[in-house]
Amino acid sequence: MAEHQTTILALGSYFKGTAFLQECKALGCTVYLLTKEKFKDADWPRESIDEMFWMPETHKQPDLTYAVSYMMRTRKIDRIVPLDDYDVEVAANLREHLRIPGMGETTVRHFRDKLAMRVQARDEGVNVPDFCPVINYDELREFMERVPAPWVLKPRSEAASFGIKKLNSPQELWDKLNELGDRQSYFVLEKFVPGDVFHVDSIIWEDNVVFSIANGYARPPLAVVSSGDVFRSRTLPYDSADAVALREFNKKVMKALHMKRGVTHAEYIKGHADGKFYFLETAARVGGANLAEMIEAASGINLWREWARVEVANARKEEYSLPPVKQEYAGIVVCLAQQEWPDLSAYDAPEVVWKLRKEHHAGLIVQAKNPERIQQLLDEYGERFAREFLAWMPQLDKPND
Numbered sequence: 326m327a328e329h330q331t332t333i334l335a336l337g338s339y340f341k342g343t344a345f346l347q348e349c350k351a352l353g354c355t356v357y358l359l360t361k362e363k364f365k366d367a368d369w370p371r372e373s374i375d376e377m378f379w380m381p382e383t384h385k386q387p388d389l390t391y392a393v394s395y396m397m398r399t400r401k402i403d404r405i406v407p408l409d410d411y412d413v414e415v416a417a418n419l420r421e422h423l424r425i426p427g428m429g430e431t432t433v434r435h436f437r438d439k440l441a442m443r444v445q446a447r448d449e450g451v452n453v454p455d456f457c458p459v460i461n462y463d464e465l466r467e468f469m470e471r472v473p474a475p476w477v478l479k480p481r482s483e484a485a486s487f488g489i490k491k492l493n494s495p496q497e498l499w500d501k502l503n504e505l506g507d508r509q510s511y512f513v514l515e516k517f518v519p520g521d522v523f524h525v526d527s528i529i530w531e532d533n534v535v536f537s538i539a540n541g542y543a544r545p546p547l548a549v550v551s552s553g554d555v556f557r558s559r560t561l562p563y564d565s566a567d568a569v570a571l572r573e574f575n576k577k578v579m580k581a582l583h584m585k586r587g588v589t590h591a592e593y594i595k596g597h598a599d600g601k602f603y604f605l606e607t608a609a610r611v612g613g614a615n616l617a618e619m620i621e622a623a624s625g626i627n628l629w630r631e632w633a634r635v636e637v638a639n640a641r642k643e644e645y646s647l648p649p650v651k652q653e654y655a656g657i658v659v660c661l662a663q664q665e666w667p668d669l670s671a672y673d674a675p676e677v678v679w680k681l682r683k684e685h686h687a688g689l690i691v692q693a694k695n696p697e698r699i700q701q702l703l704d705e706y707g708e709r710f711a712r713e714f715l716a717w718m719p720q721l722d723k724p725n726d
């Protein structure tokens with residue numbers, strides 16, 4: 326019988342993670358992809374996929390468990406890896422059921438459920454915005470008396486600022502809860518902390534953060550989504566006080582949340598009022614919105630590829646070693662565009678290293694050795710994008726549709 330090859334099942338309910346699949350194949354793995362029927366014809370790297378499966382819905386249980394168990398009657402699977410945030414939970418659910426190593430359901434809660442991440446972080450001494458579960462009304466009343474408005478009411482497991490409401494009075498909360506009815510306990514209420522928003526993206530190997538990079542959004546994501554603006558982020562100067570503090574804080578958060586291995590995207594607020602950092606949220610996956618491309622431009626580290634190397638090293642009981650990291654700078658500018666295929670040819674600074682090719686989107690990444698140059702280009706291009714391309718739509722009813 327042929328020797329068993331390390332076998333990876335990737336769950337991709339959305340089209341992403343090409344470099345992950347390619348790296349698994351390059352490392353000699355057998356690679357299976359389970360995706361949604363809707364994405365079966367997407368531009369997946371087919372030469373890196375041994376077998377592809379699709380279902381109308383990849384999150385419906387017990388259908389998914391039945392499907393993967395059926396696959397496993399004749400195939401061994403060593404690791405299950407979620408490509409999209411919405412796959413993170415079902416991956417843990419499948420691992421628990423099929424007894425496959427990796428993040429289980431208790432830990433995955435800390436990375437998917439905004440209430441669970443708040444409680445766990447706070448209990449481990451991490452600074453978080455004051456919050457209250459939407460469960461007991463006496464507690465909610467007490468919270469609103471103790472913590473001055475505004476507050477935010479947010480869904481416990483959505484992404485991309487979806488469904489977040491800023492509230493200014495108790496009446497607004499009660500009205501909203503009335504409207505939500507039985508769905509209200511799937512929300513969390515917390516203090517709105519005005520401040521700058523940052524993200525730290527990291528690689529974790531056996532409980533240690535072995536790579537992390539601190540970045541700052543030009544404006545808080547909620548402000549970008551609710552007022553319609555150009556999304557921008559950039560690498561922070563490596564030895565700046567903010568970057569040093571953020572990387573330290575991020576280590577503490579990963580430890581508090583029991584992250585063992587993989588990649589994470591975590592967000593932090595630096596409060597305008599007190600200058601302190603607050604843990605905002607995190608996810609056990611590569612950050613969205615093309616931040617991975619920006620991070621690769623700055624550091625040479627492709628988070629998808631390294632995630633594949635981490636999973637495969639663990640499956641093979643080998644050591645993981647981080648490739649050489651460069652300390653340069655990058656920034657990203659993205660917006661919804663009025664034009665179907667916006668013309669970016671006039672954005673031709675030599676620092677432009679990547680352009681987004683997506684209908685009704687304009688986007689690019691700039692890369693340089695010097696952070697001031699990145700800042701200058703982000704300011705200039707942000708303004709030009711707003712003038713030439715920017716379209717704005719109120720949020721849809723459902724994310725990812």
Ligand SMILES: Nc1ncnc2c1ncn2[C@@H]1O[C@H](COP(=O)(O)OP(=O)(O)O)[C@@H](O)[C@H]1O
Nearest residue numbers: 454483484485486487516517518545546547606
């Ligand atoms: N407690 C808070 N104080 C201030 N701003 C917040 C708070 N919670 C969320 N936001 C704003 O909403 C955005 C989205 O919230 P976040 O918790 O990161 O959820 P998502 O998963 O949708 O990204 C943040 O980037 C920030 O701009």
Ligand SMILES: [Mg+2]
Nearest residue numbers: 485486592606
């Ligand atoms: Mg966020």
